Amino acid sequence: MTKEMILAIETSCDETAAAVVDEDLHVLSSVVSSQIDLHASFGGVVPEIAGRAHVELLEPVVQEALEQAGRSIRDPGVVAVAVTTGPGLVGSLLVGLSGAKAMAYAWGVPFLSINHLEGHLFAAQLESDSLVFPYVTLLVSGGHTMLIGVHGPGEYRLMGETIDDAAGEAYDKVARYLGLGYPGGPAIDKLAAQGDPTAFRFPRALPGENLDFSFSGVKTSVVRAVDRSPEINVADVAASFQAAVVDVLVAKSMQAVERIDATAIVLGGGVAANSLLRERTTTAALEHGVQCALPSLAMCTDNAAMIGAAGWHRFRVHGGDDFSIGANPSLVLEMERA
Amino acid sequence: MKLLSLETATAAGGAALVIDGVVIGESMTTKDRRHAETLLPSAIELLAQAGITVQELDGIVIDVGPGLYTGLRVGIATARSLAMASGSGLYSLTSLEVLANDERLGTSQTVLSVLDARRGEVFAQYFTVENGQRFPQGEPRVLLPGDLIEEMDTRPQSLVVVGDGGVRYQELFAHLQGVEFAPVPLFPSPATAAMMVERGGVTKQDIPSDVTPIYLRDPDAVANFKVAAPSRLADS
Numbered sequence: 128m129t130k131e132m133i134l135a136i137e138t139s140c141d142e143t144a145a146a147v148v149d150e151d152l153h154v155l156s157s158v159v160s161s162q163i164d165l166h167a168s169f170g171g172v173v174p175e176i177a178g179r180a181h182v183e184l185l186e187p188v189v190q191e192a193l194e195q196a197g198r199s200i201r202d203p204g205v206v207a208v209a210v211t212t213g214p215g216l217v218g219s220l221l222v223g224l225s226g227a228k229a230m231a232y233a234w235g236v237p238f239l240s241i242n243h244l245e246g247h248l249f250a251a252q253l254e255s256d257s258l259v260f261p262y263v264t265l266l267v268s269g270g271h272t273m274l275i276g277v278h279g280p281g282e283y284r285l286m287g288e289t290i291d292d293a294a295g296e297a298y299d300k301v302a303r304y305l306g307l308g309y310p311g312g313p314a315i316d317k318l319a320a321q322g323d324p325t326a327f328r329f330p331r332a333l334p335g336e337n338l339d340f341s342f343s344g345v346k347t348s349v350v351r352a353v354d355r356s357p358e359i360n361v362a363d364v365a366a367s368f369q370a371a372v373v374d375v376l377v378a379k380s381m382q383a384v385e386r387i388d389a390t391a392i393v394l395g396g397g398v399a400a401n402s403l404l405r406e407r408t409t410t411a412a413l414e415h416g417v418q419c420a421l422p423s424l425a426m427c428t429d430n431a432a433m434i435g436a437a438g439w440h441r442f443r444v445h446g447g448d449d450f451s452i453g454a455n456p457s458l459v460l461e462m463e464r465a
Numbered sequence: 466m467k468l469l470s471l472e473t474a475t476a477a478g479g480a481a482l483v484i485d486g487v488v489i490g491e492s493m494t495t496k497d498r499r500h501a502e503t504l505l506p507s508a509i510e511l512l513a514q515a516g517i518t519v520q521e522l523d524g525i526v527i528d529v530g531p532g533l534y535t536g537l538r539v540g541i542a543t544a545r546s547l548a549m550a551s552g553s554g555l556y557s558l559t560s561l562e563v564l565a566n567d568e569r570l571g572t573s574q575t576v577l578s579v580l581d582a583r584r585g586e587v588f589a590q591y592f593t594v595e596n597g598q599r600f601p602q603g604e605p606r607v608l609l610p611g612d613l614i615e616e617m618d619t620r621p622q623s624l625v626v627v628g629d630g631g632v633r634y635q636e637l638f639a640h641l642q643g644v645e646f647a648p649v650p651l652f653p654s655p656a657t658a659a660m661m662v663e664r665g666g667v668t669k670q671d672i673p674s675d676v677t678p679i680y681l682r683d684p685d686a687v688a689n690f691k692v693a694a695p696s697r698l699a700d701s
C-alpha cells in the first residue's frame with residue numbers, strides 16, 4: 128500500500144523550500160532554493176529582497192518537490208499541506224503561508240501551521256528511525272542558541288538559551304571583523320582548520336550549572352586581540368574563537384543530557400553544520416554512552432522536510448488549522464522553562 | 466465565465482465573485498492590512514454562498530500592482546497557487562487600470578489614476594477614452610506628487626483624478642483648471658477587475674508562475690548600495 132504524504136513549505140528567512148514527507152517520516156523530496164548570493168553583498172539577509180525572491184520561487188520549488196516525489200501540482204496525492212507560520216521575517220513567511228493555504232484549499236486537504244523551531248527539533252527524526260524520547264536538541268543558528276529537552280511532540284523543556292548573541296550571530300560578526308565575508312560560519316570553520324586553537328585563550332562564558340550561553344564576551348576578546356596586533360595570524364584567531372564557542376556548546380549539551388537522563392543529543396540549526404561541533408559532539412556522546420544524532424548538513428540548515436516532520440506530529444495530534452491564521456514573526460514555542 | 470477576483474494591492478483588500486458578467490458578491494475590508502488572514506476566507510465564503518467549487522472556476526483574476534509590496538505578494542502567491550492547484554486560468558491586471566475602469570467613473574473624461582505609494586510618492590498613470598473604452602497612456606510610474614502636478618501644467622484638457630493618492634495630495638492640485646476629483650473609488654475593486662476580464666481584452670497567463678508584482682522601485686538596500694558603492698570604490 129502506498130504511504131500517505133504531506134507537502135511542506137518553508138519560507139521563514141532566505142531559503143525558499145518545499146518537501147514531500149511520508150507517514151513514516153521518510154523524505155521523498157526536499158528542494159531548497161537558497162538566496163544566499165542575492166544577500167551576500169549586503170552582509171546579511173535583506174527582508175525586501177527575500178520577499179521578492181520567495182514570490183518568484185514559491186510555486187516552481189513546490190512543483191519541483193512534487194515532481195521528485197512522483198506527483199504533480201494538479202495531482203499531488205497529499206493528505207495535508209504544512210507551512211511555517213513563524214518565527215521569521217514577516218514578509219517572507221506571508222508568501223509561503225499564502226501559497227500553502229491556497230493549495231490546501233484547492234486540493235481539499237487541511238493546512239497545518241508549524242513553528243519553525245519545532246521543525247528543527249524533529250529534523251533528526253527524518254534520518255534516524257531509532258531516536259527515542261526524551262532527547263536533547265542543541266539548536267544553534269544565526270537566530271537561536273537553545274538547549275531543549277524534547278520529551279514528545281508538544282512536550283518541550285527550555286533548558287538553556289543565549290542571554291545575548293546567538294552563536295551564528297557571533298560567527299557572522301567575528302567573520303566580518305576578520306574580513307572573511309558572509310555567511311561567517313563556513314568561512315571561519317574552513318580557516319580554523321589551518322590555525323592553532325590554543326594560540327589564544329578566549330573566554331568560556333557562564334561556566335558551572337547554568338545552561339545559558341553568552342557569546343558577546345568572546346566576540347569582544349577577538350576584537351581586542353586583533354586591535355592589539357594588526358599583524359595577527361587570522362587562522363589562529365579563527366581556530367581559537369571556534370574552540371571557545373564549541374567548548375561551551377558541547378559542555379552544556381552534555382550537562383543537559385545528564386540532567387534529564389536523555390537517550391540522545393541532537394544537533395539542529397545552521398551552526399550544526401560546523402565540523403568541529405559535529406566532531407566534538409560525537410566524541411562527547413560516546414563518552415556519555417548516549418546516541419548522537421547529527422542530521423545531514425541539508426537537514427541542519429533551514430529546509431521544508433523538517434516542517435513536514437513537525438507537520439505529521441501536528442496532523443496526528445491536532446488536525447488541520449483555520450484558514451484565517453496569519454504569520455507571526457515572533458511566534459514562540461510553548462516550552463516549560465527548566 | 467465564472468471568475469474569482471482577488472485584490473490586495475492597497476490597504477483595502479478583498480475578493481469578488483463574478484458569474485457571466487454579474488457580480489455575485491464582493492467582500493472588502495479597509496479596517497487593516499491583514500490580507501493574508503482575510504483573503505482566502507473571504508473567497509471561500511463567496512464560493513460557498515454561490516455553491517460552486519474552485520475547480521469550476523474559469524479563472525482567477527489578480528491585481529499585480531503597483532501597490533504595497535507585502536500585500537501584492539500575499540495576493541499573487543494566493544492567486545497563482547489557487548490557479549495552478551485547481552487548473553483554472555489566471556488573469557492579471559494592474560491596480561491603476563482597474564481603478565481607471567471603475568464604472569462609477571463613467572467614460573466621458575480622461576482619467577488620471579493615482580495611488581498612494583507611501584514615502585511621499587505616488588503611483589500614477591493616464592487613461593484616455595476611445596469608443597467608451599479606456600486606454601493606458603505610457604507605463605505605470607512612481608514619482609513625487611509635485612513632479613506629477615508640474616507636468617500637468619502643460620496638459621490643458623479636463624480630466625478626472627481617481628484613487629487615494631489623488632485625494633491625499635488634493636491641495637497640491639488646487640491651482641489647476643479643469644481637474645476634478647472622483648469621490649469614489651479610492652482603491653481598485655476586485656469586481657471591476659473581473660468585469661474587465663469578462664468583457665475580453667485581458668489575456669490569460671499561460672505560465673502562472675511568471676505572474677509577479679509590479680514594484681517600480683528597488684529594495685531600499687539596493688538603492689542605498691548603489692549610492693554607497695562609488696564612494697567605497699574611491700576609498701580603496
Ligand SMILES: [Zn+2]
Binds near residue numbers: 397428429
Ligand atoms: Zn532555522
